[in-house]
Each structure stands twice: as C-alpha cells, then as structure tokens.
Amino acid sequence: MLGRLVGLRLLGVVPQLALVSALVFALTYLVPGSPAAVLLGSRATPEGIAALEARLGLDRPVWVQFQDWVSGVARGDLGTSWYGGREVTDVIGQHLLPTVCLIVGGTIVAVTLGLSAGVLAALRQGGIVDRVVGVITAAGIAVPSFWLGLLLLSLFAVQLGWLPVLSWTPPDRDLGAWARGLVLPSLAAGAAGAAIIARHSRSAMLEALEAPYVQTLRAIGTPRRTIVLRYAIKNAMTPILTVVAFQVSTLIAASFVIEQVFTMPGIGSELINAVARKDIPVVQGITLVVALAVIVIYLVADIGYAIVNPRARPQ
Amino acid sequence: MSALLEVDDLWIRYRSGSFLTNRRKEPSVRGVCFDVAAGETFGLVGESGSGKSSVGKAILRLVQPERGVVRYDGQDVRSLRGRSLLEYRSQVQVVFQDPWSSLNPRATVGRALLEPLRRHRRVRRSAEGGRVAELLELVGLPPAHADRLPAQLSGGQRQRVAIARALAVEPRLIVCDEPVSALDVSTQSQIANLLQDLQAELGLAYLFIAHDLAVVHHLSHRIGVMSAGGLVECGPADEVYRRPQHAYTRRLLDAEPVPDPAVQRRRREERRLRAG
Amino acid sequence: MKRVVLQLLRRPATATAAGFVLAIGVIAVLAPALAPYDPLTQDYARTLEGPSADHLLGTDYLGRDVLSRLVFGARVAAQASLQTVSIALLIGVPLGLIAGYRSGWWDRVMMRLLDVADAIPGLVLAFAVIAVLGTGLTNAMIAVSIIFSMNFMRLSRALALGERERLYVDAARTSGLTQRNILLRQILPNMAAPLIVQSTIFMGTALLIEAALSFLGLGLETGSASWGGMLSGSTRWQFQQPFLPWPPGLAITLTVLAFNVLGDGVRDVLAGGTRDRTPRRRPRVRARRAAAQPSLAQLPDDDVPLDVRGLSVAFPGEDGDVEVVSEVSIRVRRGEALGLVGESGSGKTMTGRAVLGILPAGGAVTAGSIHVDGAQIVGRDEAALNDVRGSRVAMVFQDPMVALSPVHTIGRQVGQAVRNHAPTLSRADVRRRCVELLEMVRIADPEARLGDYPHQFSGGMAQRIVIALALASNPSVLIADEPTTALDVTTQQEILDMLTDLKQRLGTAIVLITHDLGVVADACDRAAVMYAGQVVEEAAVDDLFAAPRHPYTRALLAAMPTGAGGDDRLPTIPGRVPPMTALAPGCRFAPRCAVRTDACDAAPVELGAGVRCLHAGAAWQAGDAAHERRSQVQ
Ligand SMILES: Nc1ncnc2c1ncn2[C@@H]1O[C@H](COP(=O)(O)OP(=O)(O)OP(=O)(O)O)[C@@H](O)[C@H]1O
Ligand SMILES: Nc1ncnc2c1ncn2[C@@H]1O[C@H](COP(=O)(O)OP(=O)(O)O)[C@@H](O)[C@H]1O
Ligand code: SF4
Numbered sequence A: 001m002l003g004r005l006v007g008l009r010l011l012g013v014v015p016q017l018a019l020v021s022a023l024v025f026a027l028t029y030l031v032p033g034s035p036a037a038v039l040l041g042s043r044a045t046p047e048g049i050a051a052l053e054a055r056l057g058l059d060r061p062v063w064v065q066f067q068d069w070v071s072g073v074a075r076g077d078l079g080t081s082w083y084g085g086r087e088v089t090d091v092i093g094q095h096l097l098p099t100v101c102l103i104v105g106g107t108i109v110a111v112t113l114g115l116s117a118g119v120l121a122a123l124r125q126g127g128i129v130d131r132v133v134g135v136i137t138a139a140g141i142a143v144p145s146f147w148l149g150l151l152l153l154s155l156f157a158v159q160l161g162w163l164p165v166l167s168w169t170p171p172d173r174d175l176g177a178w179a180r181g182l183v184l185p186s187l188a189a190g191a192a193g194a195a196i197i198a199r200h201s202r203s204a205m206l207e208a209l210e211a212p213y214v215q216t217l218r219a220i221g222t223p224r225r226t227i228v229l230r231y232a233i234k235n236a237m238t239p240i241l242t243v244v245a246f247q248v249s250t251l252i253a254a255s256f257v258i259e260q261v262f263t264m265p266g267i268g269s270e271l272i273n274a275v276a277r278k279d280i281p282v283v284q285g286i287t288l289v290v291a292l293a294v295i296v297i298y299l300v301a302d303i304g305y306a307i308v309n310p311r312a313r314p315q
Numbered sequence B: 001m002s003a004l005l006e007v008d009d010l011w012i013r014y015r016s017g018s019f020l021t022n023r024r025k026e027p028s029v030r031g032v033c034f035d036v037a038a039g040e041t042f043g044l045v046g047e048s049g050s051g052k053s054s055v056g057k058a059i060l061r062l063v064q065p066e067r068g069v070v071r072y073d074g075q076d077v078r079s080l081r082g083r084s085l086l087e088y089r090s091q092v093q094v095v096f097q098d099p100w101s102s103l104n105p106r107a108t109v110g111r112a113l114l115e116p117l118r119r120h121r122r123v124r125r126s127a128e129g130g131r132v133a134e135l136l137e138l139v140g141l142p143p144a145h146a147d148r149l150p151a152q153l154s155g156g157q158r159q160r161v162a163i164a165r166a167l168a169v170e171p172r173l174i175v176c177d178e179p180v181s182a183l184d185v186s187t188q189s190q191i192a193n194l195l196q197d198l199q200a201e202l203g204l205a206y207l208f209i210a211h212d213l214a215v216v217h218h219l220s221h222r223i224g225v226m227s228a229g230g231l232v233e234c235g236p237a238d239e240v241y242r243r244p245q246h247a248y249t250r251r252l253l254d255a256e257p258v259p260d261p262a263v264q265r266r267r268r269e270e271r272r273l274r275a276g
Numbered sequence C: 001m002k003r004v005v006l007q008l009l010r011r012p013a014t015a016t017a018a019g020f021v022l023a024i025g026v027i028a029v030l031a032p033a034l035a036p037y038d039p040l041t042q043d044y045a046r047t048l049e050g051p052s053a054d055h056l057l058g059t060d061y062l063g064r065d066v067l068s069r070l071v072f073g074a075r076v077a078a079q080a081s082l083q084t085v086s087i088a089l090l091i092g093v094p095l096g097l098i099a100g101y102r103s104g105w106w107d108r109v110m111m112r113l114l115d116v117a118d119a120i121p122g123l124v125l126a127f128a129v130i131a132v133l134g135t136g137l138t139n140a141m142i143a144v145s146i147i148f149s150m151n152f153m154r155l156s157r158a159l160a161l162g163e164r165e166r167l168y169v170d171a172a173r174t175s176g177l178t179q180r181n182i183l184l185r186q187i188l189p190n191m192a193a194p195l196i197v198q199s200t201i202f203m204g205t206a207l208l209i210e211a212a213l214s215f216l217g218l219g220l221e222t223g224s225a226s227w228g229g230m231l232s233g234s235t236r237w238q239f240q241q242p243f244l245p246w247p248p249g250l251a252i253t254l255t256v257l258a259f260n261v262l263g264d265g266v267r268d269v270l271a272g273g274t275r276d277r278t279p280r281r282r283p284r285v286r287a288r289r290a291a292a293q294p295s296l297a298q299l300p301d302d303d304v305p306l307d308v309r310g311l312s313v314a315f316p317g318e319d320g321d322v323e324v325v326s327e328v329s330i331r332v333r334r335g336e337a338l339g340l341v342g343e344s345g346s347g348k349t350m351t352g353r354a355v356l357g358i359l360p361a362g363g364a365v366t367a368g369s370i371h372v373d374g375a376q377i378v379g380r381d382e383a384a385l386n387d388v389r390g391s392r393v394a395m396v397f398q399d400p401m402v403a404l405s406p407v408h409t410i411g412r413q414v415g416q417a418v419r420n421h422a423p424t425l426s427r428a429d430v431r432r433r434c435v436e437l438l439e440m441v442r443i444a445d446p447e448a449r450l451g452d453y454p455h456q457f458s459g460g461m462a463q464r465i466v467i468a469l470a471l472a473s474n475p476s477v478l479i480a481d482e483p484t485t486a487l488d489v490t491t492q493q494e495i496l497d498m499l500t501d502l503k504q505r506l507g508t509a510i511v512l513i514t515h516d517l518g519v520v521a522d523a524c525d526r527a528a529v530m531y532a533g534q535v536v537e538e539a540a541v542d543d544l545f546a547a548p549r550h551p552y553t554r555a556l557l558a559a560m561p562t563g564a565g566g567d568d569r570l571p572t573i574p575g576r577v578p579p580m581t582a583l584a585p586g587c588r589f590a591p592r593c594a595v596r597t598d599a600c601d602a603a604p605v606e607l608g609a610g611v612r613c614l615h616a617g618a619a620w621q622a623g624d625a626a627h628e629r630r631s632q633v634q
C-alpha cells in the first residue's frame, strides 16, 4: 500500500522536476544582456563577448543547450563554473558534509524542542509554561537567525568558553570536537523552526483535545494521560507534519546563512560567492540540488502523513 | 395543464480525484424523469445521498448532467445563454437547507436582497428601499432587519431571508432543498406555513426536496421517491403516502416514527415477526 | 470594521503592537526631522563609541551616529515590508482566487507553478534572482515579492476553494450575479481576515530576509542606512564594541514581533476571539441548596440507577452566571428508557453531560445531586469520575462520524473502552471481548473489521461502534444524545431497535435525548419535556401523547406534520425559544403561551404532579387538535 503511494507520488514528482530544471536552466537567459558581457564587465568588446560565448557554449540554439544540460544533469554532470573551470559537482561534493551536518542538527533542534514545547504548552493552556513558551517562541520567530548565532557564539564560546569558537572539525579527525562544534550552529539554525513548530503543535494539540472523539473517550472513562499520549498526539501529528516538512526545507536555506556566522566550510559560502559574481552554473547546480532535497523531504513527509492518517492512503 | 418544468431521463455523474487518479464514479442520478406544473408543489424524498440535491442542482444549472434534459417552458435550459439565461435565473430560484452557509456572512440582509434586484433591474433606485421592506414583510420579518448581518439572526429568520431573496426576482419556480430540515420543530411549521401562504398568494411552483416524508406529504401535491439515484415511485401525494407501491417507499414510511407510542409498538412487533 | 478595531485595541498586547508599528511608520515619515545627525556623515575621530550625550546610541565603525541611522533605517524597513507585501498581494490574490474558484485547467497550471515554488526555498530563490539581476535592495525585494505572491496564491486558492463550497455562492449564481460580482463582492470579502493576518506576518518576514541578505552582502549597497545592513555591519566589530549590534538587532526583532502580535490579534478577534479568553472562573455553587441534597440513605434501592435531583448547571457570562439547566430532576429505572425532549438550546445536552461530569470548559453544576448506582457524582474529582464513566454511566453523542478518532483503528478504540475498566485483561481476552461487543451491536464480520478505520464505516455503522464503546463495561446508565439525528430514517430505526433490544436484554437504564417526538414515541417508556432549561412536563409516553398537559407539549405535538396532508396550515408556536439570558420573570413559556393569564407572569412556576403549568387542566380542555390529528395516522 505504501509502495503504491510512493509510486503515485513519484509520478507526480516527474513533472515537478522537469519544471524545476527548466526554470533553473532558464536562469542563464534571465540575466539582462548577455552573460558573457556581464562576465567580461568593462573589458567587454563585441569580439571578446562572441569568443567567450563560443567557449561557454552559449552561442548554440537554446534547445540544444537545454538538451545538453538535461542530459548532463541526468548523468550527474552539473556543468563547470564560469570562474576557474571547476566542476560544479566537485564544488558541491567538497562542501556537502558540513552543510548536511548542520541541516540535520538544526532539524533535530527544531523538531524536538518545537514539538515538546508545543505539546507542553497545550497541556498547560493558560498556565505559566504556556505563557513562557508563548513569549520565547514569539521572540524566536522575530530574532534574525544570524544575530542569534552571533549572540550564542559570543556568550557560550567567547565569554563562557563552554564550546569551541571554531565550529567545524571533520568527524574523521575528532568526533568529539565535531559534535561540540555543531551544537551552537544547530541551535541557531533550528531556533526559528523550533518556535514555529512549537506554535503549530500547540494549536494542533488544543484542537485535537477539543475534538468530539475526546468527549467519547472521556465518556468511557479513559484517563487523561492516555487521551493525550495515545490519541491526541497522533491526531495532532497530521497538521504538524506539514509544518515540519516546510520548516526543514526552509532550514536548508537558513543553514547557508548560519554557516557564514560560524565560518563553516559548507555549500553556503560557495553559493554566496557564486551569486555575488554571477557564476550561474554554480548557482544552477546548487539550486537544483536543494530542490531535489526539498522534493525528497516532502516525499518523506507524505509517506509519514499516510502512515499517521489512514485517509491519506491510496485505496 | 402543461408542465412548467420537465426533467427528462436525467443522468449525473461526478468526477472524482485528480486527473492522475481519475476514476469514474458511479452515476449519482440515473435516468430521473418528472415534471412540475405551474403553481404545483412536487416533493422529492429519499435517503441521504440518493441524489435529490443533485437533481435540484442540475435544474439550477449548478452541475452539468451527463445525459438528459431539463426543460423549462419547453426550452432546454442547457442551451440558454445571455439574456435568456438571465431570464431563466429570475424565473427559477432556490432556498437551501443550511441557513448558516446560504447567506453571505459579510452582507447585510438588505444587501442580500438588493443584489438580485439590481442584477435583474426589478426596481428603480429610488424604490429599492421600499421593495426590500416589502419583501421582508412578505416573509414575516420586520423591515428594520435589513441592516442586520446573518450572524445576528436565528436559523428560522435566516431561512426567511433566504426565501425573501428567492422571491426578490419574482420567480415562478423555487427549488427548496430541505428548507426546514435544519430548523427546530416550532420554526419548521412556521416556515412550512409561510411557503404555503406564498404559493397561494403568488402562484409559485415548488420542487420541495426533503428526507422527511411527513413534511413532504403535508406540503406537496405530488411526490417522487428517490433511491440510489433512481426515481422509484412517483404519484399524487396521498396515493404515495397511503398506498405506497414500491418496497423502498414502504420501508421509508415504516421507518419514519409517528408521535404515537401504540403505532410504534405495533410496527416494532411487526418488524420483529418479519425478522423471525 | 469599527467594532473589530475597537476589539483589537481592547487587547493590551495587540494595542501595544499596533502602537509600535504606528510609531515606526511615523518615524519613517518624519525621519529627516527626527534624526539628530545626517545618517551618512562620517567622523573618524569618534568611531565605535558607546552611548553618550552627543550620540545617544553611540557611533559605528565609521563614526556615524547610530540613532540617526536607526531612524532612517525605519524608512527602508517600512518601504521594504510595504512594497513586497502589496506587490505580492496584487499578484498572488487574483491568481489564487481565480484558480480556486474556476478549478479546471487554469488551476492545474497554477498548481504546477506552486509545485515548483514549493521545491525551491524562499531564500534560495532570492539568491537565484540576485545572481541574475545583481545585488541591491530592489532586486532582493523583487525576489521576496515573488516568494510572497506564491504564498498568497496558495492561501487565496485554498480560501476560494473553501468559500466556493458554501451555499451562498451557489445562491449568488442562481440569482444570475456575474462572475465578477461573485468573485469580488461575495467571495473576496470573506477571505480578507486570513489574508490580513498573513500580510502582517509577511511584513515581518520581509525585514528578516532583508537583514539576512544584508548580512551576506547581497542586500543593500553598503552605506545607506538599513537595519539589516547596520546589524550585519556591526557584527564584524562586536568584540570591539559589544553594544553596536543591539540597537538594529532589537529594532528588527521588536518590529517583527509587533507585526506577528498584531497578526495574532487580528486572527483571534475575527475568529470570535473566544477560545483563549473563556473566563476561567467557575460559576458559584449555591451553597445552601447544594447542601440540602438528599443524603444517600434516603435514596431507594438499586432499581433506580440514575437519580438526578434539582440539577442546575451554569456558565460564566458577561453579566454574571447564566443558568442553562434549572432544577432538573429525572429518575430512570433499570431497563427503562427516558426520553429527554425539547428544542435546541433547551438544556438537554448539558443535563446529559453533567451526569458524566464532562461539562464544557467553564460550566459547572451549581445545585442539586446526581446519583448513579446510589453514588453521588457531583463534587467528585476527575480520577473518581473516571472510575464511574464507562463502568456505571456512559454517553453516546450526536454525530458518529466525528465521535471516533479518525487515525486509530476500531479495534484500538473498542479495546480502550474494554481496558479502561479491566486493565488486567490479556490482549487475547480484550480482543475476544471486542469481537463480542461488535457482534452485540450487529456489525457483520467483526473479527475482520477490528482493523478498519472509522472512515471506512457508514454513519449508522459508526454509531453502532460508538454504542459498543459505551456498553463495553456494562454500564447501568447509558445517555444517548441525539444518537440518530445525523442518520437516515431507516438507519435510525435500526439503531433505535437495537437500543431497545439492548435495554431489555442488559437492563440498561437509557436516557434518550432527542428533539423528535416520533423517536420518543418509538423508543421511550417515559419522557421529560424540556423548555428553556427546565423540565416542563414528565409522564409515561402513552399518557404524554394521549393527554399532553403542558401547553408547550401540546403545541409541539400539534406542530408535527403527521400525514393529515392537504392544504391546511400547521398549528405553530409564535415567537421562538428565548436566550437563557433573557427569560420571562414568571413562567418561562408565557411569552409564547396560548392560555397565559396574568398569574403566569407573577412568579416562577413550580413543577407539580409532573407538569410545570398553572393551567395544566385548562390547557388540556381547551380543545384537542393534536389528538384528532394523531388518530388519522392509524
Ligand atoms: N460535488 C460533488 N462531487 C462528487 N460527488 C458528489 C457531489 N455532490 C454530490 N455527490 C454525490 O452524489 C450522490 C448524490 O448526492 P446528493 O447531494 O444529490 O444527495 P441527496 O439525496 O441530496 O442527499 P442528502 O439528503 O444528504 O442531501 C452522493 O453519493 C454524493 O456523494
Ligand atoms: N460551552 C458553553 N458555554 C456557554 N453556554 C453553553 C455552552 N454549551 C451550551 N451552552 C448553552 O447551554 C444551553 C443549553 O444547551 P444544550 O444543553 O446544548 O441544549 P440542547 O442539547 O437542548 O440543544 C444553551 O443556551 C446553550 O447556549
Ligand atoms: S403557566 Fe401559564 S404561561 Fe406558563 S405554560 Fe402554563 S398557562 Fe402557559
């Protein structure tokens, strides 16, 4: 049954991927003027531009270029950077690990903190815990994440010295240092997500606890603990899962920013450099990889959704 | 007496799911035929999901039938366009079951009545206020209610507003889709009486949809009984009510409890004997 | 509109937030007049200073006055948030509205577009746009507008889809209103609330994205004053001057916070704003009357499993407590079904829920006693009540389709009911008992159906399962609150037959709450008629229908169409059920009563000999249309 669901969903992913890659490919052509002219800047001469276009393959018909690009992507070849000629796949591959670690760390922070705070607040609706959670989450959503990162850094690393200032140690060099280094960045990256997840899980829990089936359960003498732990949470999971999936996909982008705060050698700095100097192939490659990751995240969320909610399963 | 409205071999099938998972559902209405004469009440009863509302919606052109025709004054209503469609929209009106969602929550009663009036150019600007007051009075509401929002009215009052809105364009036929089902007993009889009075006064025809045979019988001249999309029985109200021909109609009648314990005890005993 | 604004301002947090946002707006407009210095003038003699009399918030690394830059930054902030959100609204709302209303191919195209937007997180899309168009605030804000408009489109589509299902749209179509009118004048105003809420949230988000882009060096040109730029610029110097990041950081945080609080406020007010503000105060128990409850010793044998005496229930209202159930007394014997009948709002459900101690938040029993199997219910704590619920008294609710948890199997939920009062039962025994229970409520193939979910059952089947849940531990009392109102008549009949059968076999005492006198005649032995929170008449069903004594009962019976048919009008009851806050001083039915006299208005009428009416006899003799009407049915 889940296989059928995955199959159906994958079918839907095909047009989505096609459109995303078409859009990503089109980036090159959305640059006002010729990309070659932009690259050459003030040194541009008509001959220079033509030569560069020929070298970058930009003089061929659009359709041919698209075919080329798509077949490249299919083979795992994302093209080469316009600066220095590095393979885009290499650029991504060399910087992938820190970014993935940060995203996973941030997700753990966002989901565990967010869920538990939200559920607790709902159970103590109107009480002290609820109000404290309310204030903290409101602030957590409003603080710019990079500033939060800097504050954490100066407090825990610089002043208290509990955690290292330098955040990234490859895990194969020193596992302990790797883990300790990830704590602050993960907190900074996951904070906003945690706050939003907390708010949504609070209201989802409240709604679940007010649902008619809770009255039925009460009317047959089910203890409140059981109602909350066995029934309300599972019912609340359906709306929460959607929020979690969205937050995790947002976290990917947020991690690019946080990497800069903690000077982690992730994809973020490559992307930002590429954006600043219009290195379109690198931007394209990273955008495509991110899109792929997001699609996978939503796929997983959908499967989780179907596991929790029988009505979402294909009949 | 020639028919005002004719429904001829009506089939309705809803599409379901996206175009990827599109599976053709079973038809919701299968070959329904009946007609309604001017000034007549035709009652349509049946269980939930039997297709009553779908028939009503096809008449109102809110759904596309898969097959069959709805004729009004001899004209296929699907062929109507432009002016003639607008004319049809003023001749055939609707009152829905749920008085909570059938009025726009952000429009005052006055605005709800004015909109159809203006669209069909029924009155001059200067006479609008007077006509709204007149309509409200017609359904037994104080004219001052024109300034109220639906949230400030009770269920019965909302249903009166819905009826007034239908009357605004001076229709000849009103499709009443369970207009009293959501109301309390005492309000139910008020609305039923109002509908009867209006019919006597204005010569309206009703297609009266309900799941409650007693109410339908009370209001209708003729009754059609629907089951699983088909019209299983159709005839004069008293005939169908007192001498039901189809087994389904009999079951429906038997199942509807009457306020008499002795009758109910007898029926239960009969059911027990039949079940063995 | 005015009412909404007033309500908003009455909430302290919302009013503060609104004031803050307004202040930012004013500062943005008056920036040149308010700022003490030019925000761009550099002073290399005085860089990175802390707050001082000259520079209230200190100076930055170029010696520029932080306060002045903050004031001018408000301009950028206001511009960025207003522009992005209004552009996004202009693009997103019409597209979403049309997609949601028209469906069809247009909707499919839009949805594919949204799929793409889904796959690319907002900030990454912003990166791509900046890579193409170059750095700068305008380009960044174009990117943000695109992201926001996608969101608005999704939101408006969902809202329009929802509104389209509402009947008023169908009514507008049958009135011949033009599509334009329907979209703009009917549907759009009903979408306003969520759109406003989302807009305020996005105004804050725009600021956060602007700050992040500035921090990455992709936003505003360095130099001009934006809060994001100030914050990111200051972070490089925060070890030399730790104060530097705080003014812009707090400015951003507080503004975003204010936008969000404002949005929350708008949402709560427009949603009625009741949920979080239900008064936590409980109604005061009328001590004297509560103390005057009959003691246990006075109660008769266990032949009367449910004995309710003088029960009153109240909710806290705006002007003091509102009593919604007044001195209700009912007694039900073993194997007897008592009908509790009345129009909506007469207090039937609250009476039933009081018996289980599951009144809605705020509600409380203010007087009277409830004995189940001889044990007092009123005043017990939750744990003690849980021992009674299910085992001695259980309840079934109106809408079976929502009375079961949709994400748990039937087996799980019936099993829960079994285990609640037999915690030591083995898994196999629980399962055996579940099958037994489903058989009892006549579910075919019970073994196989234990693994099914509620949505796989029809309404009638679901109601049987709810009844199985209620009867799992053999309670002495079953309260069924309109168990068949949501069902078809044929299904209703099956459920009522089943309840009658169970009542006889298990000896359960049943309270059958309904508004349908036909159901009372069918399934009850005795009936209590409720009006405006009081029992106005109680009698055995045969007597009640043959000789109704209270004018209200008589009127209700007369109003039922019973097959007399033809063109005759139904007798009606003038007026309608009064709200519990505006009851007549004397007899509560007096304003609608056909045989009222002045005596009826003098003082509350007491229940005597099963009827609460001063002229019960007179009413009975005053003609008997109802009786004639009924005899025609037979
Ligand atoms: N918009 C729709 N899309 C898909 N199926 C529909 C739609 N509207 C109705 N149906 C299906 O068509 C069938 C007939 O529905 P209809 O609303 O006409 O029944 P009804 O007799 O009016 O029932 P009720 O008494 O509950 O109002 C049902 O099976 C219903 O699920
Ligand atoms: N949660 C609540 N808060 C305040 N008043 C309520 C609440 N629930 C019901 N009421 C009021 O109690 C009265 C009786 O309601 P109810 O017992 O549900 O009536 P019935 O079941 O007879 O239709 C009504 O006036 C209703 O407005
Ligand atoms: S007491 Fe008077 S007003 Fe009340 S029901 Fe009896 S006759 Fe009517």
Ligand SMILES: [Mg+2]
Pocket: B052, B053, B054, B177
């Ligand atoms: Mg219907």
Ligand SMILES: [Mg+2]
Pocket: C345, C348, C349
């Ligand atoms: Mg009720």
